[in-house]
Amino acid sequence: MNTPALETERLILRKFTEQDMEALFLILQDEEVNRFLPWYPVKNMEEAKRFYEERYAAKYAQPQAYAYAVCLKADDYPIGYIKVDMEEHHDFGYGLRKEFWHKGIVTEAAKAVIKQVKKDGLSYITATHDRNNPRSGGVMRNVGMKYQYSYEEQWQPKNILVTFRMYQLNLDGNESRVYKKYWDTSAVHFIEPNL
Ligand SMILES: CC(C)(COP(=O)(O)OP(=O)(O)OC[C@H]1O[C@@H](n2cnc3c(N)ncnc32)[C@H](O)[C@@H]1OP(=O)(O)O)[C@@H](O)C(=O)NCCC(=O)NCCS
Numbered sequence: 001m002n003t004p005a006l007e008t009e010r011l012i013l014r015k016f017t018e019q020d021m022e023a024l025f026l027i028l029q030d031e032e033v034n035r036f037l038p039w040y041p042v043k044n045m046e047e048a049k050r051f052y053e054e055r056y057a058a059k060y061a062q063p064q065a066y067a068y069a070v071c072l073k074a075d076d077y078p079i080g081y082i083k084v085d086m087e088e089h090h091d092f093g094y095g096l097r098k099e100f101w102h103k104g105i106v107t108e109a110a111k112a113v114i115k116q117v118k119k120d121g122l123s124y125i126t127a128t129h130d131r132n133n134p135r136s137g138g139v140m141r142n143v144g145m146k147y148q149y150s151y152e153e154q155w156q157p158k159n160i161l162v163t164f165r166m167y168q169l170n171l172d173g174n175e176s177r178v179y180k181k182y183w184d185t186s187a188v189h190f191i192e193p194n195l
Pocket of ligand 1: 104
């Protein structure tokens with residue numbers, strides 16, 4: 001139940017390993033790819049290695065986690081990542097090297113990961129994106145997630161005010177469940193029409 005390897009038509013989804021540091025560096029060093037993410041782009045291989053230790057190796061040591069490298073089948077080389085957290089929010093997140101955008105790769109990976117977490121018994125997943133990053137919301141809608149609400153957060157570590165849109169997908173048939181924590185903890189929250 002920890003990041004079991006998955007295969008889709010074009011992709012292999014698997015754990016990152018210590019052999020993937022160059023690949024991880026290439027994903028994490030890009031300003032644009034990392035703009036809407038809660039960390040700064042890495043500057044060197046040491047920073048990539050630290051990122052791996054803190055955000056991947058630590059998760060692989062847990063009993064259950066979903067923290068995938070997204071690789072093309074042709075070479076099994078990581079070009080992006082996709083994850084579902086095991087905390088109460090079950091936050092769903094992803095990122096991909098720019099050269100590979102606009103080909104439906106993250107949508108394809110996301111569908112496979114959602115199928116797996118559903119099979120493993122997760123009741124729901126949530127995802128949030130900055131209102132200025134609508135393509136991320138496109139992926140959420142592509143996989144059947146439903147917009148629930150928007151909220152403001154003074155976002156760290158970048159310390160900027162962000163309006164997030166929160167999406168949710170219930171996996172256990174309880175269609176009306178809404179994860180309210182972001183709504184409850186944010187002073188500014190609202191529902192945008194027509195989303
Ligand atoms: C967001 C990201 C992961 C998308 O990856 P991708 O593989 O190019 O996405 P997909 O092709 O599977 O799906 C995106 C699709 O959603 C659809 N979509 C639906 N509504 C959309 C909207 N309002 N705006 C843009 N796209 C929308 C489009 O069909 C879009 O495809 P296209 O723009 O390539 O034609 C990628 O751009 C990325 O890595 N961004 C930087 C990291 C990031 O922001 N991560 C999410 C943080 S919340």
